[in-house]
Amino acid sequence: MGGPHTTLAALRWPCDTCPAVPAALALAAGVQAALAWQPRPAAVAASLAWAALGLAITLIVTPWRRWRLLCLPIGMALLVIHDLQRPDAIAHALPRPACRASLTGVVRDAGCHSDLLDDQAEPAAIVVAVTRLRLPGQPADQPADERVMAAMPRGTRIAYGDRVALEGIFLPESPPACPEAFDYRAYLRNQGLDMLFKAHAVQPLGPPQGLDRLTRALLDLRDRLADRLVSNLTPGDHAGVLLAMTFGFRQTMPASVRDAFLRSGAIHVFSVSGLHVGIVAAVLGALLYALAVPYRWRHAVLPIAVGAYVLMTGAAPPAVRAWLMISVLSWSRACLVAIAPLNGVALAAIILIGAQPRVINQAGFLYSFITVSILILGWPLLTTLAADLCERQLWRPRRQRSQRLMRLVRGTTQAVGTSLLAWFGGSGLMLHLSGMIVPAALPVNVALVVVANLLIVLALPKILLACLPWTLPDRLAAAAMDALLESIDLLVTCGSAPAGSWAVPAAPAWLTALYYALLFAALAPRLPAACRRLSMALTVALLAVAVWAPWHRPALALVWGADCDVPVVALERPDRLPPVVLHAGTPDAYRTLDAWLRLRGHRRADALIVPWDARRAAAAATTATRALQPDTLVLPESTRAGSYLDRATRLQLQRGGRLRRLRDATPDGPAAQARWPGGAIRVETTPERRRFTLTAGRQPHLVDVRIDARSTGPCHLQLRRNGIPIGHSCDRPRHQRRLITLTLDPQQPALRSPP
Structure with missing residues (x-):
């Protein structure tokens, strides 16, 4: 017989072996409910939805525990308490957003290194814990207790724990480039940072004090080990990649290499993550076993050694998560207590959320915990699959079984299956945060994990060989590591190719x-x-x-910068080919347009058209050419040497792109025009106005755009798709930057202007 009680019992989820999982989920739901709370109806509804989700999690799990009901309000209280401890006193003390100031504080950035690595780049910005603040007109310093991100002058050499005095200016907080784009203010707040400060002068005041001396000694040991590790390596990017993989020196990597790792889906190999911490823990555990350390002592000491390595690498959230999980599992074995791996992951999440509630909105935190949870849940399936594939060998007598074949089948199945699970675990966040899907990450990650294992395992012997008085063993080890790093470079290049890395609209x-x-x-x-x-x-x-993305509709975007009488225009083509961009604009306007294009799933352009050489239209021409990699670059008939357009021309020719010039359309008229395989442009310029006529695509996906921008008055826009008018007339915005989008749908024309 069935009934409501039977149905309710069937819906309940047993969590007897991992009681920390529902507690961590309810705690995270409470934090999200507090974050979403704002005095607006939509925000109130979102906050109540998160609270209802947390309450449902506590009610549907078995066995029933009353203490789980406290996790939801505890999560809300954690965020409130954390925000009360950060009163933003500096922001309230500033008379204006951009204000000069003098700061005294302590360096809290593990990315700073000593003179042993003087050939490696210093971080462009570091974290400083401010203790004293003096504003213009104040006779004496005022006490402060906040953390700021300080951009340092080029060539500054400081280390962790140094007491410094900074002279510079606080930078105003800039809003996101466009709705749903990356919010740098929220990123800094999630990192526990309050303000941005640009330092013009830096004066060291003294060495570290107190416990900072112990951390400084550990980081100095890291620098010495890193110096031994990269000795005799081939000059170039190899040393930077190796230092980023082993010790977390991400500032040593060029932006192009970092972007290639991201597009190939191998960014977890580039930075110190749970993979690296797990390999180091396995190596240290094997070393302790070889030294005949007793079982309980071995598992009691292992988290301490791994924790020292995590502190050396900067204590990134993925590495801290892996260390916490290893610590929970190791200390449970030292105490002879059995614990489920998923329970260890949940305990690590609870500790991190308790220390910093806003960490749940960090991409690294979400990616790390989601991927590891999926790997734990999917591992029994891989074990079962490997056993099924080796079942025929088990039918044979023990002496006739091929142990090598069984190990090969088991290892291959687990490697490919782990890569597949990790790919599924990261694809959702890649789609939502980066607007990318990387099919090539499946084969690339299988090979990269093997190479990364070899590199990290060989790192300790390489450091020991570098300490010997003979250079030949160190040179041979460096040659082996160069070969492995070259294979990583080849794999990342193949994985980041357009065929294996797809740019798509960001998923909601x-x-x-x-x-x-x-x-x-x-x-x-x-x-x-x-x-x-x-x-x-x-x-x-x-x-x-x-x-x-069937909900995606082609659109036209117009971005006005400060004091610009013509907008920067991006036209999405209905045939799903790359867009056409008119004007590069100022850096501020192009940043908005670039964020909009990336959210719409575009990493390249069919054509970039810059019809006149002036700062308002061409200041970001070089940046746009490098980022969009246009198939065709359309420029005026002549450009000045050393100008924005001259540098863009040289960059386009260097990468082998097509170059077109605007030619006079009539012998005695002010009009000029140019054509390329994907469309045409006509420009008419007079002292009173500028008129642009842009044609892109072919029937049945033909789009015509006509922009009539006068020096004063509104900007007239005429838009046709297959001869059907869609256009509007839009006033030039009065404030500094504004994005307007127009949907290219004759049935549903919509001009949307975000607030």
Whole structure:
């Protein structure tokens, strides 16, 4: 017999072996509910939805524990208490957003290194814990207790724990470039930082004091080890990649190499993450075992040694998460207490959220915990699959079994399966945060993990060989590491190619949440097999829908910069080919347009048109040419040597792109025109106005844009798609930057202007 109680009991989720999981989820829901709370109806509804989700999590799990109900209000209280401890006294003390000031504080950035690595780049910005503040007109310093991100002058050499005096200016907080774009203010706040400060002069005041001396000694040891590690390596990017992988020196990497790692889906190999901490823990554990350290002592000492390595690398959230999980598992073994791996992950999350509640909105935190949870849930499936593939060998007598074949099948299955699970675990966040899907990450990660294991395992012997008086062993080890780093470079180059790394429109948050709900349901061990197969099929289908993006509609974007009488224009073509960009604009205006293009899934342009050489239209021409990599660059007939357009021309020719010049359309008229395979442009310039006529595509996807920008008055826009008018007339905005988008849909014309 069935009834409501039977149905309710079937919906309840058993968590007897991992009670920390629902507690961590309810705690995170409480923090999100407090973050979403604002005096607006939509924000109130979002906050109540998060609270309802946290309450549902505590009610549907078994066995029932009353203390879980406290996790939701504790999460809300944690955020309130944390914000009360950070009163933003500096921001309130400033008479204006951009204000000169003198700061006294202590360097709290582990990325600073000593003179042993003087050939490696210093971080452009460091974290400083401010203790004293003096503003213009104040006779004496005022006490302060906040952390700021300080941009340092080029060539500044300071280290962790140094007491410094900074002279400079506080930078005003800039809003996101466009709605739903990356918010640097929120990023800094999630990192526990309050303000941006640009230092013009830096004066060291003294060495570290107190416990900072111990941390400084540990970081000095790191610098000595890093110096031995990169000795005799081939000059170039190899030393930077190796230092980033082993000790977390991310500032040693060029931006192009970092972008290639991101586009290939191998960014977790580039920075110190749970993979590296796990390999170091395995190596140290094997070393302690070889030294015959007793079982309980071995697992008691291992977290301390791994914690020292994590502190050396800067204590990034993924590395701290891995260290906390290793510590929980190791100390439980030292105490002879069994603990589920998923429970250890949840305990690590609870500790991190308790220390910094806003960490739950960091991309590294989400990526780390989601991926590790999926790997733990999917590992039994991989074990079962490997056992099934080796089943025929088990039928044979023990002496006739091929142990090498069984190990090969088991290792290959687990390596490929782990890469597949990690790919599914990271694809949702990649789609939502970066607007990318990387199919090439599947084969690339399988090979990269093997190479990364070899590099990290060889790092300790390489450091020991560098300490010997003979250079030949160190040179041979450096040659081996150069070969491994060259293979990483080859793999990343192949994985970041356009064929293996797709730029797509950023997925909305609700779609990402649904994707992960289906993925966790597909790996849930207690669901029926039919439900799990259905959930996996829906997960794959949802991922395909997110890549296809049927809700995406082509649009026209116009961005006005400060004191600009013509907008920067981006036209999306209905045939899903790359967009056409008219004007590069000022750096401020182009930053807005670039954020809009990336959110729409564009990393390159069909054409970049800059019809006149002036700062308002061409100041960002070089940046736009480098970032958009246009197939065709359209420029005026002549450009001045050393100008913005001259540098863009040289960059376009260097990369082998097409170059077109605007030619006079009539012998005695002010009009000029140019054509390229994807469209045409006509420009008419007079002292009173500038008129642009842009044609892109062919029937049935032909779009005509006509912009009539006068020196005073509104900007007239005429837009046609396949001869059907869609256009509007829009006034020039009065404030500094504004983005306007126009949907290219004759049935549903919509001019949207975000507030």
